[in-house]
Amino acid sequence: MKLPFLNNVLAKREPSPSSSITLKDFTMVYENDAKYKNYALQIAINKLADALALCEFQTFENKKPVQKDNWYLFNIEPNKNQNQSEFWSKVIYKMVYDDNGALVIQSKEGEFVVADDYDISEFAFYENIYSNIVLPGDFRLPGTRKESDVFHFKLHNSEVKKVIDSVYDDYGKLIAGTIRNYNRGNAIKMKLNIGAIFQQFKNNIVTKEDGTKVTEYDQVMDDMFDNRFKGIFTDQDSVTPMEEGLNLDPISATPGNTKSGSVTTRDISNTFEDIRDMVADAFGIPRGILKGDTADNEGMHKLFVNYPVRSLADNLQSEINRKLYGKNEVLKGNKLKIQTNMINTHDPVEFANAGEALLRVGAYSPNDILRKLGEETIDEDWAKVHYVTKNYERTDNLKGGDETNEEKSNSKSNQN
Structure with missing residues (x-):
């Protein structure tokens, strides 16, 4: 369809x-x-x-x-x-x-x-x-x-x-x-202390390879941050330069x-x-x-x-x-x-009692039980049929049971 x-x-x-x-x-x-x-x-x-x-x-x-x-x-x-x-x-x-x-x-x-x-x-x-x-x-x-x-x-x-x-x-x-x-x-967070002696390099002018002029102080600092620290720090790490006389303290610690x-x-x-x-x-x-x-x-x-x-x-x-x-x-x-x-999924052993009960009341056919267990079905007519193996009757259709030996004996005496 x-x-x-x-x-x-x-x-x-x-x-x-x-x-x-x-x-x-x-x-x-x-x-x-x-x-x-x-x-x-x-x-x-x-x-x-x-x-x-x-x-x-x-x-x-x-x-x-x-x-x-x-x-x-x-x-x-x-x-x-x-x-x-x-x-x-x-x-x-x-x-x-x-x-x-x-x-x-x-x-x-x-x-x-x-x-x-x-x-x-x-x-x-x-x-x-x-x-x-x-x-x-x-x-x-x-x-x-x-x-x-x-x-x-x-x-x-x-x-x-x-x-x-x-x-x-x-x-x-x-x-x-x-x-x-x-x-x-x-x-990693570090503080680079810069003393008064190193500050004197700001007065020394040097010429770089490209012809630009910078102070020896800036040249050393640039080399330090661009080259020397690369082997230590990653993108999240940092260094803060602090001149002598300045100090930085944390306001509060980050809770963890x-x-x-x-x-x-x-x-x-x-x-x-x-x-x-x-x-x-x-x-x-x-x-x-x-x-x-x-x-x-x-x-x-x-x-x-x-x-x-x-x-x-x-x-x-x-x-x-x-x-x-x-x-x-x-x-x-x-x-x-x-x-x-x-x-x-059902374990065959654990499902045995339940499977037998479902079969005998006609709820499942043998093939239905096989499907429940994940097994292949049987291509036989009897495996597709629903069975009722117990004598289940409706309450309005009940029949009497077999006579006992005593009842049979009394019945035979009455006939004589």
């Missing part, structure tokens, strides 16, 4: 608009100001993309799971140049970084491609119109596309990125100040995070942890997931899957079903379903 506009002409090669900003340009422009924020955002995007890549995009026909073209596109190869993991990673990246969300176009061959840039005209009672669509490789699609012709994925809260940007305005300045304090606190008051990298990392926690909270991801904590790993993993991942999967699933299949087909049981429970 394909989106309805597949018979339209393919894209032609044209240069992108000069206003379009590539990821490389974005990094170059904002590298100094937003690199810590972008790093925290990228961690969150990677976590969500990795989780989504582990999900199975199940496709159904007449309410029965099938593995045909759409299943292959969503689970293996959305297009010739990307696998499933790369494709969904870019989708999520665009959902976060692009204010308008991620736009996915289907090619004439049925492949899915994420647009690099586009414009959108929104309406209340008519379909939105997408124009100036630029695909990877600077391919610009001619004409426009209607809402029903594309997949348009947006975060439930499209303001998340703006809120993070706003809060980071202050944190970015705080990090810059912390780094400056670190460099200043750990740099150690008993001695010195500044360490912990100041910087602690501030970054605040930014990382802020991003985690914005996306509903447990803070320990982004940090890589192992304490209560199982509990955090469940929260991660049950909230941000399932919410994201539902968002994608709804958009795909309403555009690719449509109302009539979905009501018939022709649809796509993203199985987030495939993210969890």
